[in-house]
Amino acid sequence: MHSQNPPMGVGDDVKLASQNAASGAQPHQQMDGAQAHEGETFAKLYAQLRPQCEALIAQYEEKRSALLPMMHLFQEHEGYVSHDAMRAAAEMLDLSPAVVESTVSFYTLFFRKPVGKYVLQVCRGLMCELRGAEEIHKYFREKLGVGHLETTDDGLFSYEEVECLAACDRATCMQVNLEFVYDLTPQMIDEMIDLMRAGTYKTKPMAQTAKPGRTWKVDQDLQVSRGGKAPGTLNSTRPNNAGGVGDSSGVIMLDRFVTNIGFSPARTHERTVRDARGVYELAEEGSNNNAGH
Amino acid sequence: MPVTKVLTEGIGEANLRDIDVYRQRGGYVQWERAVRELTPAQVMEAADKSGLRGRGGAGFPTGRKWGFLPNNGKPRYLVCNCDEAEPGTFKDHMLLEQTPHLVLEGILLGAYGIGCTHAYIYIRGEFKEGYEIFTKALADARAAGMFGKKLFGTDYSLEVTAHRGAGAYICGEETGLLNSLEGKRGEPRLKPPFPAIAGLYGMPTVVNNVETLAYLVPVLKNGAEWFSSVGTERSKGYKIVSVSGHVQKPGNYEMPLGTTVREIIEIAGGLLPGRKFAAVQPGGQSSACIFEEHLDYPYDYESMAKAGSMLGSGAFTVFDDSTDFVKAAFNSVRFYAHESCGQCTPCREGGHWLERVLHRFVEGRGLASDLEMIERVGTTITGLNLCALGDSIEPFLISVFRRFKPQFEARIQREEAVGV
Numbered sequence: 045m046h047s048q049n050p051p052m053g054v055g056d057d058v059k060l061a062s063q064n065a066a067s068g069a070q071p072h073q074q075m076d077g078a079q080a081h082e083g084e085t086f087a088k089l090y091a092q093l094r095p096q097c098e099a100l101i102a103q104y105e106e107k108r109s110a111l112l113p114m115m116h117l118f119q120e121h122e123g124y125v126s127h128d129a130m131r132a133a134a135e136m137l138d139l140s141p142a143v144v145e146s147t148v149s150f151y152t153l154f155f156r157k158p159v160g161k162y163v164l165q166v167c168r169g170l171m172c173e174l175r176g177a178e179e180i181h182k183y184f185r186e187k188l189g190v191g192h193l194e195t196t197d198d199g200l201f202s203y204e205e206v207e208c209l210a211a212c213d214r215a216t217c218m219q220v221n222l223e224f225v226y227d228l229t230p231q232m233i234d235e236m237i238d239l240m241r242a243g244t245y246k247t248k249p250m251a252q253t254a255k256p257g258r259t260w261k262v263d264q265d266l267q268v269s270r271g272g273k274a275p276g277t278l279n280s281t282r283p284n285n286a287g288g289v290g291d292s293s294g295v296i297m298l299d300r301f302v303t304n305i306g307f308s309p310a311r312t313h314e315r316t317v318r319d320a321r322g323v324y325e326l327a328e329e330g331s332n333n334n335a336g337h
Numbered sequence: 338m339p340v341t342k343v344l345t346e347g348i349g350e351a352n353l354r355d356i357d358v359y360r361q362r363g364g365y366v367q368w369e370r371a372v373r374e375l376t377p378a379q380v381m382e383a384a385d386k387s388g389l390r391g392r393g394g395a396g397f398p399t400g401r402k403w404g405f406l407p408n409n410g411k412p413r414y415l416v417c418n419c420d421e422a423e424p425g426t427f428k429d430h431m432l433l434e435q436t437p438h439l440v441l442e443g444i445l446l447g448a449y450g451i452g453c454t455h456a457y458i459y460i461r462g463e464f465k466e467g468y469e470i471f472t473k474a475l476a477d478a479r480a481a482g483m484f485g486k487k488l489f490g491t492d493y494s495l496e497v498t499a500h501r502g503a504g505a506y507i508c509g510e511e512t513g514l515l516n517s518l519e520g521k522r523g524e525p526r527l528k529p530p531f532p533a534i535a536g537l538y539g540m541p542t543v544v545n546n547v548e549t550l551a552y553l554v555p556v557l558k559n560g561a562e563w564f565s566s567v568g569t570e571r572s573k574g575y576k577i578v579s580v581s582g583h584v585q586k587p588g589n590y591e592m593p594l595g596t597t598v599r600e601i602i603e604i605a606g607g608l609l610p611g612r613k614f615a616a617v618q619p620g621g622q623s624s625a626c627i628f629e630e631h632l633d634y635p636y637d638y639e640s641m642a643k644a645g646s647m648l649g650s651g652a653f654t655v656f657d658d659s660t661d662f663v664k665a666a667f668n669s670v671r672f673y674a675h676e677s678c679g680q681c682t683p684c685r686e687g688g689h690w691l692e693r694v695l696h697r698f699v700e701g702r703g704l705a706s707d708l709e710m711i712e713r714v715g716t717t718i719t720g721l722n723l724c725a726l727g728d729s730i731e732p733f734l735i736s737v738f739r740r741f742k743p744q745f746e747a748r749i750q751r752e753e754a755v756g757v
């Protein structure tokens with residue numbers, strides 16, 4: 045029935061997607077690895093998923109409630125939530141794309157950039173830590189050569205240390221593409237990674253419609269989650285920010301200082317800071333601790 | 338040993354995911370009886386008389402909560418809270434995956450009791466497998482005529498929808514949950530109005546935990562007195578306790594409320610060989626630790642409050658003398674800093690700021706001036722926030738900071754911060 049008289053016809057879908065392709069120069073779509081996939085591919089996917097989306101909408105008294113389930117659905121097929129998908133959801137739910145993106149960005153299980161085929165989410169909760177989670181984290185990081193919130197160069201693995209997974213009696217536990225693995229040991233990790241590399245692991249790999257970048261986090265999330273906001277450092281060439289104010293590169297202190305000596309307010313925050321770094325010969329660019337905490 | 342099997346009955350022995358197995362064991366009998374023979378008021382009365390208190394964290398009496406719903410003719414909603422993400426809690430996860438029909442029967446009874454025609458269950462995004470198991474249970478139960486239109490030949494119709502979250506602890510808070518269920522950011526709402534007056538879609542709503550609702554089934558089966566005859570004076574009935582940390586057999590154990598702290602540790606196999614007891618966190622990450630002097634306290638809502646902590650969601654974490662409490666405090670604060678939704682300044686800034694200070698301690702670079710400051714700040718965040726997440730940052734930190742101060746002092750590198 046939806047295909048006869050939908051709020052927006054399949055033809056429109058193509059238009060919608062090709063509009064996106066035409067405006068593909070949007071900066072957020074160019075950021076590392078989040079290449080806009082072909083508009084036509086998305087139009088096809090949209091047409092395919094549309095009946096399921098409508099069934100989801102019908103489950104609720106108000107249609108906006110279907111947003112999360114719809115995003116889960118698109119992510120299942122695309123491997124992440126693309127801007128096309130958010131736009132499509134906005135159309136179907138009569139929301140603005142900005143509202144959809146703001147909502148999607150609230151939830152850590154929605155990846156707004158492509159991820160690896162196996163998303164390894166290892167628990168870092170206190171109860172797992174009491175039973176050796178840190179050793180497991182170290183083992184994973186070394187084995188895969190990645191840090192928290194990073195994807196391997198071959199695009200196979202994305203690694204994240206996550207909060208309590210509600211399986212603390214089976215510490216240390218993790219999820220592989222949201223399927224639980226309990227009572228981890230280094231040997232299990234070796235076996236698991238081998239099988240994944242061979243493509244024979246029991247859990248289905250994530251769909252991958254675009255090449256993942258180094259991380260799937262969007263920039264502003266990173267400062268905090270990757271340890272950029274570490275406490276003031278002692279014994280470092282960087283200015284020591286007393287009492288934990290500011291981040292590990294002393295940005296807030298510098299920022300204040302720079303403002304006082306009257307740099308042009310028209311400059312962006314980041315640029316001001318970079319300039320300030322120049323002034324102080326603090327070649328700390330990119331030195332934020334990728335390992336997170 | 339006071340381990341009792343009520344909700345956990347049959348788990349690990351029978352395949353309770355199979356609706357036929359569940360029904361052979363007496364499943365859905367109470368539900369059918371309720372719809373055919375009981376009025377909603379009678380179900381509500383049973384919940385009230387049993388003394389059942391909310392198992393999600395706050396321990397609010399369930400019957401009383403239902404009683405707050407106004408009689409204004411508006412549609413009412415029941416929302417079952419299966420967002421379980423309080424570190425240390427893993428009972429709802431087990432119930433959802435191991436005995437989904439019991440969870441559903443509890444929801445059905447709750448819905449009938451409050452007179453609702455569309456109930457929702459909000460399942461944590463990480464429980465993808467649990468969600469699939471529950472969705473299958475829903476389909477089987479619908480096919481068996483357990484819910485849908487005109488149930489058991491009566492005029493009562495009831496719809497149930499399973500909704501999956503997408504990763505955010507704060508969606509366990511009931512108003513954050515409702516926002517998330519409405520397709521919004523899971524940010525808690527300003528209260529009042531409470532959900533009972535204006536909840537889901539602005540209508541009167543009850544949010545109840547999975548375990549709370551599931552207990553309605555045995556309460557109806559055995560009678561309210563059966564439930565209220567166990568437990569302590571104001572903490573009635575049974576509770577699933579999720580024991581984790583430094584014990585030999587971590588796991589879920591169901592027992593009457595009022596079992597002592599010492600007994601619970603023994604039930605979980607006791608401490609690891611050669612270790613000494615240090616502390617217990619009796620109510621999830623949000624609760625303060627209790628210590629040796631509290632080992633003989635009964636595990637119930639009142640006694641835990643008296644010991645300076647709370648029973649919360651029934652997550653019971655044991656720490657032995659090998660624990661690095663500086664790291665533990667850092668881990669706990671980091672959790673709240675990570676999960677803060679950011680609406681309230683004390684919670685958002687306070688959490689991150691404490692995290693950074695504690696990180697410094699973990700690395701052995703603490704400042705002597707921080708000690709006094711933690712003590713001071715550690716009691717100023719609480720009470721200034723929209724929801725209880727902000728109020729949960731401090732209790733664990735402060736309880737272990739006061740008790741194990743030498744561990745913090747040992748990480749001090751110098752007296753004070755040096756200015757820029």
Ligand SMILES: Cc1cc2nc3c(=O)[nH]c(=O)nc-3n(C[C@H](O)[C@H](O)[C@H](O)COP(=O)(O)O)c2cc1C
Nearest residue numbers: 391392393418420421422509510511545546549725
């Ligand atoms: C930050 C926060 C997280 C919460 N998480 C949960 C949860 O995961 N599950 C739950 O049942 N209740 C949780 N609660 C408690 C709920 O707000 C609510 O009180 C509870 O679901 C009510 O159910 P009950 O009366 O059956 O206990 C949380 C509360 C807060 C403040």
Ligand code: SF4
Nearest residue numbers: 680681684722724727
């Ligand atoms: S207390 Fe924290 S989590 Fe709760 S509403 Fe405020 S900022 Fe959000």
Ligand code: FES
Nearest residue numbers: 167169172209212
């Ligand atoms: S702390 Fe790892 S599952 Fe709870």
